[in-house]
Amino acid sequence: MTENRTIDRRTLLKNLGLVIGGTILLPSCLRSDDTASIRLKHLTISGSQEKLLAEVAETIIPKTNTPGAKDLSLHLFVMKMVDDCYGTADQKSFENGISLLDAEAEKTHDKPFVQCSKSQREALLNSIDTKLQLSKQNKTETAGADTRNDLFAFFEIMKGNTVLGYTNSKYFMTKQVVYELIPGRYNAHFSVTNKSVVKNG
Amino acid sequence: MANLNTRSVSQRSFDAIVVGSGISGGWAAKELTEKGLNTLMLERGRDVRHLVDYPTTNKYPWEFEHRGQVPYDVQQANPVVSRCYAFREDAMHFFVKDQEHPYIQEKPFDWIRGYQVGGKSLLWARQTQRWSDFDFEGPARDGFSVDWPIRYKDLAPWYSYVEKFAGISGNRDGLVNLPDGDFLPGFPLNDVESYFSKFVNKKYPGRNVISARCAHLSEPKDIHLQQGRAQCQQRVLCQRGCPFGGYFSSNASTIPWALKTGKLTLRPHSVVQEIIYDDKQNKATGVRIVDTETKEVIEYYAKIIFVNAAAINSNLILLNSKSARFPNGLGNDSGVLGKYVAFHNYRARISAEYDGFMDWTTDGRNPAGGGYIPRFRNLYKQETDFLRGYAAGFSAHRASEVDYKGVGESLKNNLANRKIGNWRVGSHMMGETIPKETNNVSLDAGKKDAWGVPLLKINIGYDENDEKMVKDYIEQMTDMFTSAGFKNIQANDSKQSPGLDIHEMGGARMGNDPKTSILNKWNQVHECKNVFVTDGACMTSTSTQNPSLTYMALTARAVNYAVEEMKKLNS
Numbered sequence: 001m002t003e004n005r006t007i008d009r010r011t012l013l014k015n016l017g018l019v020i021g022g023t024i025l026l027p028s029c030l031r032s033d034d035t036a037s038i039r040l041k042h043l044t045i046s047g048s049q050e051k052l053l054a055e056v057a058e059t060i061i062p063k064t065n066t067p068g069a070k071d072l073s074l075h076l077f078v079m080k081m082v083d084d085c086y087g088t089a090d091q092k093s094f095e096n097g098i099s100l101l102d103a104e105a106e107k108t109h110d111k112p113f114v115q116c117s118k119s120q121r122e123a124l125l126n127s128i129d130t131k132l133q134l135s136k137q138n139k140t141e142t143a144g145a146d147t148r149n150d151l152f153a154f155f156e157i158m159k160g161n162t163v164l165g166y167t168n169s170k171y172f173m174t175k176q177v178v179y180e181l182i183p184g185r186y187n188a189h190f191s192v193t194n195k196s197v198v199k200n201g
Numbered sequence: 202m203a204n205l206n207t208r209s210v211s212q213r214s215f216d217a218i219v220v221g222s223g224i225s226g227g228w229a230a231k232e233l234t235e236k237g238l239n240t241l242m243l244e245r246g247r248d249v250r251h252l253v254d255y256p257t258t259n260k261y262p263w264e265f266e267h268r269g270q271v272p273y274d275v276q277q278a279n280p281v282v283s284r285c286y287a288f289r290e291d292a293m294h295f296f297v298k299d300q301e302h303p304y305i306q307e308k309p310f311d312w313i314r315g316y317q318v319g320g321k322s323l324l325w326a327r328q329t330q331r332w333s334d335f336d337f338e339g340p341a342r343d344g345f346s347v348d349w350p351i352r353y354k355d356l357a358p359w360y361s362y363v364e365k366f367a368g369i370s371g372n373r374d375g376l377v378n379l380p381d382g383d384f385l386p387g388f389p390l391n392d393v394e395s396y397f398s399k400f401v402n403k404k405y406p407g408r409n410v411i412s413a414r415c416a417h418l419s420e421p422k423d424i425h426l427q428q429g430r431a432q433c434q435q436r437v438l439c440q441r442g443c444p445f446g447g448y449f450s451s452n453a454s455t456i457p458w459a460l461k462t463g464k465l466t467l468r469p470h471s472v473v474q475e476i477i478y479d480d481k482q483n484k485a486t487g488v489r490i491v492d493t494e495t496k497e498v499i500e501y502y503a504k505i506i507f508v509n510a511a512a513i514n515s516n517l518i519l520l521n522s523k524s525a526r527f528p529n530g531l532g533n534d535s536g537v538l539g540k541y542v543a544f545h546n547y548r549a550r551i552s553a554e555y556d557g558f559m560d561w562t563t564d565g566r567n568p569a570g571g572g573y574i575p576r577f578r579n580l581y582k583q584e585t586d587f588l589r590g591y592a593a594g595f596s597a598h599r600a601s602e603v604d605y606k607g608v609g610e611s612l613k614n615n616l617a618n619r620k621i622g623n624w625r626v627g628s629h630m631m632g633e634t635i636p637k638e639t640n641n642v643s644l645d646a647g648k649k650d651a652w653g654v655p656l657l658k659i660n661i662g663y664d665e666n667d668e669k670m671v672k673d674y675i676e677q678m679t680d681m682f683t684s685a686g687f688k689n690i691q692a693n694d695s696k697q698s699p700g701l702d703i704h705e706m707g708g709a710r711m712g713n714d715p716k717t718s719i720l721n722k723w724n725q726v727h728e729c730k731n732v733f734v735t736d737g738a739c740m741t742s743t744s745t746q747n748p749s750l751t752y753m754a755l756t757a758r759a760v761n762y763a764v765e766e767m768k769k770l771n772s
Contacts, residue, residue, distance in 0.1 A: 059609065062610055066613075080266075081267060081270075084267060085267055087273055129606070165268075173262060176616075176617040181259065182435075182436055183434070183435045183436065185435060185564065185565040186388060186566055188392070188395075189561060190563055193560075
């Protein structure tokens, strides 16, 4: 029902700038390594921070035999969402958290995040994730980590939106858990054995 | 100053004027034009043409910039409309933003509006139930408001009439408190909904859980195909406007039908300031509008005027229609205009889980949304310490369980391999509220909007009866859920402000006595017989049904009467 799918994706990319799914992200006017590659209204993200975000997103959703975060430009989607859908306090936490992640990487692995190996990156993020989950369950601080810290706020926003961007990407919704725009049916009594995966929507 | 010379009076004269193009205005236009009347429909907002002006209708989730979320700045700038469940990225453009059309909240009131051709008929929840005499006789039996001047038998044929054209899906359940209609096949209940229905029926005599009746074409008939509408495709993305015309809206149904007669002039961008009353002729002669694009003030004339601006705005227009004869608003000798406004109490919800029927689930989507529990409280006689009662929704679905733990390949795999989770069940209340003089709308003495119309002051709140009803709903549903074996029951009183139910009604109520009501049994202003009000403003009481179907039936009935009367005068 939508015409866009017949347009060659590469042409679209070339003509319209950066495309994630159907969303067009406007390139920023002043492109240099020190600014983000997309136009942001509220966030201040440098070029190197953007590269870090790309690695964080890729660690959350890595490329396997299927596309990963970089293939789907999920870090740009996260930046867009934080810029448009969060308040100032969350945006500040997000910005601060980026440097705190690097500090955490230095502390644990003696090098900045982007220089860590894949397994080091994963270990680092998994440890943050575990602490965050524990603190939510216990509603107390755990293992000496103050999860009110911007590092955790950053990670939560980053992971949440990377996952949102992934599960709502055209790739995921056409190849993994298929979204049906026009189901054309309602079966009220349907055997679970006929439903190997849960359809979205 | 009215610019009366722009077009000649004859060009600005019609047989009938309809103010508003929403669910009732659309019906007024259809009926009037079908009966041969040259009709002008005035809509304050922009035009929304069926199919053409549904920009998001065929979009996939990934095609929305924020995947459905409303940007933070928009939410901050529009706290009222942001509280509406349907105000999402896919339908934002069909809602009035707070700042565009301000009003004065003397008490918190979330006034949700859709200023465009089709009004809120594009956005409504499409639930449609008939009233019965248990509803019409409510005020007389329980001693509140005034007696309805009509009974079920007066409206029954008109319910049938509008149901056949609009297309209402439902089962013939044979309930005295919720009369059957002229239905297309109903949508089925799923296993858990069906289990609960049978359980309640057996364990709680007099209480029923039926398949929700809704304005969807489950199986279109010729009359629907003639409208260019097709079978509902179970998209359940209705708030975007439906490319199939699968649900009823003015845009998909009544307005194109009226346009086809060649008798309808549709004029968007037209804010009606007031109805013009002629003291010599003792009748209304037309309306005065402001064109929102040119700011031009123009008068239009007609023999009859239908006011269908949506409940609160119809009150506003009548209140602002002041003349030597009616210094307090058109037809307001009684002084009740703008008063006795009521709404539906939607505050409470309850949810739970169920571990039966684990081998079964559903597939596709249900446009009806599940089940409906008609009012059972105080039905035959007063039995609680509060007046009236509530209807409720009821639905069950199987949640999908996703393990969001960690990062990396395991997370990626988990996201794609969702497990079918437990059944979740849920219900929400739709309580009748009692119209009171103190729940009212009025005009501000000084402040005016961009179109020179006084700002509306809204003074509407809950009362003790509402509080007791919330408590009773939670108690009764908790009891029913518990005995049905539902687990992890959680009830919640949102304390949401009135208005968010989007079922505001009354202010120009119908009644037998001109001393205590504005409209007679034909929705005709008692003291200005060529003006009819057939939207929510006319409601004497609210009962518990979703009101739109009743507005449609009242409108068709009122047009029929109006045209018969005109014929008598002419013959």
